Amino acid sequence: SQNSLSPSRKPSKSGSSKGGKLILKTAKGTRDYHPAEMAVRRTVFDKIKSVFHMHGAVEIETPVFELKEVLTGKYGEDSKLIYDLEDQGGELLSLRYDLTVPFARYVAQNKIDNISRYHIARVYRRDNPAITRGRYREFYQCDFDIAGAYDLMLPDAECLQVIHQVLASLDLGLFTIKVNHRKLLDGLFGACGVPIEKFRSICSAVDKLDKSSWCEVRAEMIGEKGLDEAVADRIGEYVKLNGKQDLLNTLKNDDRLKTNEDAQAGIEELELLLQYTSLLQCDANLLIDMSLARGLDYYTGVIYEAILQEGQVPQQQQESDNSKKKSKKDEEDDGGTVGSVAGGGRYDNLVGMFDPKKRTVPCVGVSFGIERLFAIQERKLKLQDRKLRSRLTSVYVAGVCKGMLHHRLTLCALLHEAEISAETSRKINPKFLTQLQYAEENGIPLVVTIGDSEVSEGVVNVRNTSTRQEEKVPRDQLIQHLKQLLPQL
Amino acid sequence: SQNSLSPSRKPSKSGSSKGGKLILKTAKGTRDYHPAEMAVRRTVFDKIKSVFHMHGAVEIETPVFELKEVLTGKYGEDSKLIYDLEDQGGELLSLRYDLTVPFARYVAQNKIDNISRYHIARVYRRDNPAITRGRYREFYQCDFDIAGAYDLMLPDAECLQVIHQVLASLDLGLFTIKVNHRKLLDGLFGACGVPIEKFRSICSAVDKLDKSSWCEVRAEMIGEKGLDEAVADRIGEYVKLNGKQDLLNTLKNDDRLKTNEDAQAGIEELELLLQYTSLLQCDANLLIDMSLARGLDYYTGVIYEAILQEGQVPQQQQESDNSKKKSKKDEEDDGGTVGSVAGGGRYDNLVGMFDPKKRTVPCVGVSFGIERLFAIQERKLKLQDRKLRSRLTSVYVAGVCKGMLHHRLTLCALLHEAEISAETSRKINPKFLTQLQYAEENGIPLVVTIGDSEVSEGVVNVRNTSTRQEEKVPRDQLIQHLKQLLPQL
Secondary structure (H helix, E strand, O other): OOOOOHHHHOHHHOOOOOOOEEEOOOOOOOOOOOOOHHHHHHHHHHHHHHHHHHHHEEEEEEOOOEEEHHOOOOOOOHHHHOEOOOOOOOOOOEEOOOOHHHHHHHHHOOOOOHHHHHHEEEEEEEOOHHHOOOOOOOOEEEEEEEEEOOOOHHHHHHHHHHHHHHHHOOOOOOOOEEEEHHHHHHHHHHOOOOOHHHHHHHHHHHHHHHHHOHHHHHHHOOOOOOOOOOHHHHHHHHOOOOOOOOHHHHHOOOOOOOOOOOHHHHHHHHHHHEEEHHHHHOOEEEEEEEOOOHHHOOOOOOOEEEEEEOOOHHHHOOOOOOOOOOOHHHHOOOOOOOOOEEEEEEEEHHHHHOOOOOOOOEEEEEEOHHHHHHHHHHHHHOOOOOOOOOOOEEEEEEOOOOOHHHHHHHHHHHHHHHHOEEEEEOOOOOHHHHHHHHHHOOOOOOOEEEEHHHHHHEEEEEEEOOOOEEEEEEEEEEEHHHHHHHHHH | OOOOOOOOOOHOOOEEOOOOOOOOOOOOOOEEEEEEHHHHHHHHHHHHHHHHHOOOOEEEEEEOOOEEEHHHHHHHHHHHHHOOOOOOOOOEEEEEEEHHHHHHHHHHHHHOOOOEEEEEEEOOOOOOOHHHHOOOOOEEEEEEEEOOOOOOOOOHHHOOOOOOOOOOHOOOEEEEEEEHHHHHHHHHHHHHOOOOOHHHHHHHHHHHOOOOOOHHHHHHHHHHOOOOOOHHHHHHHOOOOOOOOOHHHHHHOOOOOOOOOHHHHHHHHHHHHHHHHHHHOOOEEEEEEEOOOOOOOOOOOOOEEEEEOOOOOOOOHOOOOOOOOOOOHHHOOOOOOOOOEEEHHHHHHOOHOOOOOOOOEEEEEEEHHHHHHHHHHHHHHHOOOOOOOOOOEEEEEOOOOOHHHHHHHHHHHHHHHOOOOOOOOOOOOOHHHHHHHHHHHHHOEEEEEEOOHHHHHHHHEEEEEEEEEEEEEEEHHHHHHHHHHHHHO
């Protein structure tokens, strides 16, 4: 392997020393998810999934690693961030870098003509992420894609509807969905005098406008990418434009663009998109933005990115660190620029790269920056001083005095039989107060208490954890009583 | 890397040839999960999770890879099955082999005193699995564990209760939960004259009794493991025993065992376990079985394994293939022997292996052979000629004639607004019959149809896909009508 002679091979860097002292940590750029975090994740996933199901999407899952070859040539210079598995004899394998390329492989391999699928899973990038800003080497992606030959802009409009519905259901406040079109961009580049072989690299430069000033981007175009100053300045006039139908009208009649076929085709598609999204009631937050370019090479049509309005994003997430080199593409797929929580577009040629007969299936999709959405929800809960319950127990069974273990176990079995979640102490004679405290700390709404006198009377006490009120209930009426009480709590 | 010069490095074996012809496949021993399979998985997971939540368990997640060091020395000779990541500079990493060792690392690292957690995730073993029998290199494990210092047998009984509840809720028919105790086994080995240094290797031999005859196991003990014939024959008398309290009574008074401290301690704990599981109403299918040994070294107390009764396991899963060498441990963790669907036990020392101060946290847990449970559910559905719906759409919006696109999109938006899942064709003018066929094929219960006359009358038709009956509904009453109708379908 490439680095086998590098000093980093020393065991001291591999998480342990020869002395047997294990450094107890997770791998760099990864983390454990604790119960409270998992509870937040569950609610976010559930909301997003219910939007996907609203559109008739099905779920698939692919392996965490692919043949190395499958990923080769898909990610440009960021291929260096791919995790390879060691060659232990057999196939050469790599951990997936995103969910889009495995999806294209899935569609090609299974000879699928059309599918709307979602896939929620972790992807792997050997980056040097700013972990303080919530960026990791192992992180979730949450993708919704429509593959299939359909009529122009109908699946594209549906993807924008999905973004709109997801962000609305997560109650994230104001957001903007920026939209652009690769054909319009290419037409623009052509009309401004960019040589065709520089289209993609100039597109990458434009893509940096979300974080850099036009001055910096212009300098990159001229200095690094060798563009004429006049050409760069012409582009500069366009990339500051945004709007809706008004913008499209301007561009349609623009002297440079009106004779450019690519540009006009892009404009026509965007007009259709505006029309459909209006019918689908998801156009309110849409903005056609000529500075949106998206980093990935494989986009062929409409591209988009959803951005939360400033002040609504938790501080930690907003912080921009320009002094550090960041992987532009990483930011992209993970939800895009600062404040960006979803992104995607049309990629009509990716499936064809896998098909032996080059048969392709047009695709359009969206990827949610789910880790950022988690972080925002966690921050919101914190601000509201709220906690999601990570355990879902309804009833705690407590012994008032010693010798109640058998009664407690029997009661637990009774409650479980009735599908009421119930816990009891795993000690023979726990202290009464310790038990009540456990119920309070864990937000268990009801405590069923039992002591010698309750046993002899054939009753139990049902105690409301928050009001601390108790009432006596005959044992044979306990289930019925709880089934009435619990839905009200 | 080790094999960098081996012929297997040739690109032709890595999934592609230089000619550019990509062999379109997933990595060896892995597979894609299709929508219909995902629907089955969802139902199985949901049932299992609801049992875990019944016990107040919380959920955690750990990274898919760990520092190589974390896994080292935990899996004995099966360590060769661990997938290592290539050294690309930095830490040496391996894919997780099970969920137990990462859990112990999690408990130690986070200085947790007690937790009941579940974790459902895929694990990785570079084995040569019998894929026709549903065995893979990447497969799900579904673990429930209780960590913490509690009173004897209370958490252990709870784990048996969880197994009982999960298997009952999945409606798998008759099953047996075999139970044994490592202390009883060790006591037995000692009393029979096994030298102490051979305890673990003799235990491994006993563990093979689920697939091999006593003759074969005896031969292994004497031949490979160098045990005296007389000692082996003494063990042979015990390992054929099984029962409940009756068996424990026999063993308590057995001449060889009655003076053996380990054996008596094990017997006492098992008696307590029988008592608690009886109170928890989960002892009906319990059987103390002296031939149960479990392969993993780290067990220190009660061990158990749940087995479906023959004839209830799908044919494909039952098939036993003695001609091929199998990884015993793999079978174990993945649910154990043929027909086995869950297994686990107490492991009190594993957390201590990670703690710098050797502080340990006693643990007991169970791992469900979830891939087998999926396969059984799929087989059951097939036998019943039933299909689970992989898409959850309630309403399909169909145009009766051309020119209905705008109306269809508006209706979809209206339905989604009311949280009714709805799809419509992504073609401008789809054929009416094609639309109805789509709804039928995908089990979408209702079709809302609209044509020119409906538009002018301000109505739509609501068609029941299975009865094919239609009724006219005014557009402004559509939502109310569907909300009443859908729960009945």
